[in-house]
Every structure is written in structure tokens, then in C-alpha cells.
Amino acid sequence: MPQVSPALSRRRSPSEILAPLARPLAGLERFIHAQCDAFEPGVADCARYVAGNQGKRLRPALGLLSARACDGRPLDEAEEPLLRACAIVEMVHIATLVHDDIMDGASLRRSRLTAGAKWGKEISVLLGDCLFAQALVLAASFPTPEVCRRVAGAANLVCTGEILQTQRRFDLKLSVEEYLRIIEMKTGALFALAAELGAQQGGANAERAAAFADFGRLLGTAYQVYDDCLDLVGAEKEIGKSLGADLREGKLTLPVLLLLREVQDSEHHLVSSILLNEHATGRALLLDFLRKHDAIRAAAQRAREILRQAASRLDRCPSTPAHQALAETVAYLDEEMAELK
Template identity: 55%
Template sequence: MLATGTKATATPAADSRDAEVGLLWKRITGPLEGFLDQVSAHLVGQVRSFDPELTGLAEYTLQGTGKQLRPTLVGLVGQALGGTTEEHVRVAVIIEMIHLATLVHDDVMDEASLRRGRLTVAARWGNETAVLFGDCLFAQALVQAASFPTPEVCRTVAQATQVVCTGEILQTRYRRDFERSRHSYRRILEMKTGELFALACELGAWCSRAPAGVREGLRRFGLAFGTAYQLYDDCLDLLGEEQRAGKSLGTDLAKGKLTLPILLAWERADARDRSRLERWIREWHPQYLPRLRQLLDRYQALPGALAEVHDHLTRAGRELAHLPAPVQKEGLRAAAEFLARQTDNLTTPG
């Protein structure tokens, strides 16, 4: 039952599942520990190249880098293709700076106060500073991309950044518009989140000098994996607990963003419930959340949304299966399994 979903996450069984998923993540990243340490050190070096007045702000931002999913994908791709190099570290740093920039800007647009258990840059330093600092991160990422001897990296990074920003614009444009959002939602997910995961896999393969067919297959894996991750995150925004998630929850609802569970409920609802749902989203207040969860439960919106996460992960697995035998796929498969288990942990036992 959705109505009791957040209570279920606090049970010992849920804690046990979380611990199991955490151990899986450590097994995935363990062989990449040295690589990820280099990425972190290079990130620190990049932000310390900013004006000294920004040092405290920059270091604060880096302290909340989370699981470093995108650098991890770069490393896993490098590992699958023979090992990581200094170039893999550099592209991982570039992609992580772009990702951090989007988070800083997202928190401004969403008026979010928490990110990874701490005050957001906007909440601590104000919106103006946050927007401009996000711009600094974007610019520094492009400076580093331009330092490669070929323009291909800079061009690919710039194109991906444009796609991400376009996806965010479209999502903002379609707020509270159920008809437009229903047709555009999946495309927007691929653009605003899937694209950076795809970029991580594509450039990781480029650094390994993989042939074009392998690069394209890994890019498609990253796109499917990243889209699945955003679907999972959209479910977490509705069903998680803020303390456990480490970020402000319910911001999608407050800003009128229509995510998959909401859209599925709306598609399946009768006229009366559609009207109620539209009114809640138009005039959102946290007191509506229990009733919203009951409505989602009535129309089985959570199982439908979680099934789509698994569908995208299955698609990602198919892309790996099509890669030639010399590619060592175990780490990438484990990353998909990690997300599948996280997704399953959002369900309520029994």
C-alpha cells in the first residue's frame, strides 16, 4: 500500500535491504577506489583555480558529491575496455563539474533547501550566487574539455550540456500541463538526466580508443541506465523520507513537475479523481500528500512506475549483451543491478 510506504522504509527489514545495497555499491566501486580518488583530487584542483573569494563556496559544493555515479560509469567503462588512464580521470572530472552545475541550478529553480543532507548552495549563499557559481562550473568544464588535443571532446561535452539544459527548459515549460507532459515526459528524462550518463559511457569508451560500434553501444547503455535512474529518483521524491534520502522531497510537486507516478495515476483515474489530482498539483500543499498517496495506490501508479525503471534497466542490459566478447561487462551489469535493488527497496513489504 502506497499510503504506508514511507513508514515501511523505516522498518528493520528496510534497513537491512539498504545495507545490502550499500555493500553492493562498495563491491562495484572497490576496484575503482584509486581512480575515484584521483577524480576527487582533480575536482578539488579545478575549483581551487577559481578566484580565492570562491574557495569556501567551491569546497562546500564538492563535499556533497554523493556516489559519483557518472565518474563511476567512466571508470567502469575504462575497466571494461582494458583499464583507466589519465584521460578517463579528466573526462570524469569534466562530467562531474557539469553535473554539479546542474544540481546547483536545479536547487535554485526548485527552491530546495537540502541536498545530500546539507543546505543547498542557494539556501546558504542565496540564489544569485548559486546561479553564477553554477555558471562558473559549466565554464570550467568546457575549459578543461577544450584542453584535449582534439576538438571532439569539447564538441561532445558542449552538445551534451545543451541537451541537458534543453530538457530542463521543456520540463519547466510543461509544468502542471498533464496533456503535454504525458507525451513529453520520457523524452525529457533522457535529455535532462540520461544524456550525462550516456556522455560518461561514450567518453569513457573514447578514452579507451574503442571502435565506433562499441562507443555507440555503451552510449545507449548509459542513456537507458540514466533514464532508469531519473525514473527511480522521481518515485523517491514522492515516496521517500527526507532524512533517509538526504535531500528536499516533494519539490517536484511544489513546482508542478509531473513525474511518472502522477501521470500514470492521471491516465488511469476517473473524471472525479483526475479533477482532484489536477487541483492538488495546481494548488500544492504538503497536507495533500497522504491523500495523494492514497490516490496513487488506488490506481497502482507506483508499481507501474517501478516496472518502467526495470524496463529501462532491461534495455540497458540488452545493450551490454550486444557488445563484443572482449568487453568486460561485469562492472556495468553490477551497476544496473545496484539500481534495480534500490528500486525494489521503494516498495512496501507484503
């Protein structure tokens, strides 16, 4: 795990760690808002609504920190091309959320009506397309087609991961490796993109930019495992969404895949039938099994290993405030995961 200096041994929350990014992140909001203004009036209102649903802006924060970890400049500085790169990643992310909500038939996201609930699925499909297209227009404003290639490639991976996940719903034969590959595409790809584009804007050479891409990919993958665990054992108010959604939708996540490998005979039969949504009280029953076989802890353990790999990618990075913030974020996540059971 990355070294955390003694002065920081009191664990800081992500909002404390990321506080120095307040100014660049405010700039990011203005940038994204201005992009929405560029749409036709009827479309701009919709775009502002979905883009304004804040979210955690994890990917832009990762992009900003990656840039500053490479060039050592102060954390509260962010030049226009860097903000643009971060905005591109976030706009692709927002576009995928808009489409996700249509697919899930979700009516709420972060306590607000989804685009689909507000304007119907027709507008929402097209709105996601518009946001994605506008992100690519922005990507094409860089001097070389490299940014476009990376952005389009990452978007392709995200959608491919989601297609594979959808195709494998309720498929009890899904292996742990297949699951990890799917979430690496679905979530890791945009984290990788944010870190890579950020590093490039921070002047990283190809080797260092690739290391940051790897860091982002592994961090995103570990984060997705964590998120999948929370869907089973999180506190509803904390994570701001209804629990057990994956179970209802037939998404088999790491804890249940590990559980399936542990249980045998009649237990295997019962767990399988719960996962196939054949039990009204499925979630409570499943939680008993997950705890009996320590499957949540085993999944978190796997995520922590991935996190460790992520951290190792930044080993050769000079120690800067940004590097420290990345290391602290990793350490924070690691401790959160250590507490899961």
C-alpha cells in the same frame, strides 16, 4: 536482464560493487579539487565548497567502469585523461546542481547549505557558470574538438530538458512520452556522456562508444524514473531530501502521469486538484490513489523495461570485471525497482 554469476547471487550493495573504484575516485576528488584551486582565490573557496559536497559521483563511476569494460584493464587503474574526462562530466553536473538549487530556492543539499543560501543567488549563478566554463576549458585540452562538442552538446540537452520541465509544471496534459523525453535530456544526457567518454578513453571504436552512450542514456533515464518514484514513496532518511518536492513544484512524474490515465470522472477531478496543489493534505491523498491504482508499480515497471534496454546495449561486451560491475549495478537497480510499490 544481464546474467549475474551464481557466486554473486547474494545481492551486493552499490558500495560493494564500486569498492574497487576507490582509488580512481580518490584521484578524481584530487583532480576536481585542483581545478577549483585554479580559480581566483575568492572564487576557489566557493568552488571547493560546492564541489566538495561529494555527492554519489555516479557519473564518474560510470565513466571509469565504461573505460575498463572496453579495455579490460583492472578497475583500480585510471590514467590522467580518463580522470579528466570523468571530472569534466562531474563538473558540468555540479554546475547544473548549483543552478538547480537557485531555481528551486533550496537552502539545503545533502544536509549542507546550498551556494545560494551561503552567498546569495548572484554569486551562485556566476559560480555555476564558472564551473561550466572551466569544464569546457578542460574539455578543450583533448587533442580534438570532439570532446568539447560532446560536453557542450550534453550540457545543452540538460538545460533544454530542465527548461521544458519548468515550462510544463502543473501541465496535466503532459504525456508519458514527453516526460520520458524530458528526463532523457535532463538526466540521460550526462550519463550518456560519462559512458561515451569513458568508452572512448578505453579505446572503444565509434560503434562501441555509441553503444555505451546508449547504455548511459537509458540507465540515467531509468534512474531518474526511480528517483521520481522515491520522491513520492521513499523514506526521508534514506534518500536524504524532503519528500514530495516534485509535487509541490508541479513536476508531474511518471507515477502521477500513469495515475492520471487510470482515474476517471470524480477521481480524475480530485487527483487533478491535488496535482495543482489545491489540497493541503495532497501528498497523503495522492499516495492512496497511487496505491489504489498500482501506479508506482506501473512506473517502476516502465523503468525496469528501460533498464532492460540499457543492459542489452552491452550484450556484445566481453565479460570483464568492469562489465560485471555494470551488470550488477543494473541488476541491483532492477531489484530495488521491483520492490517499489
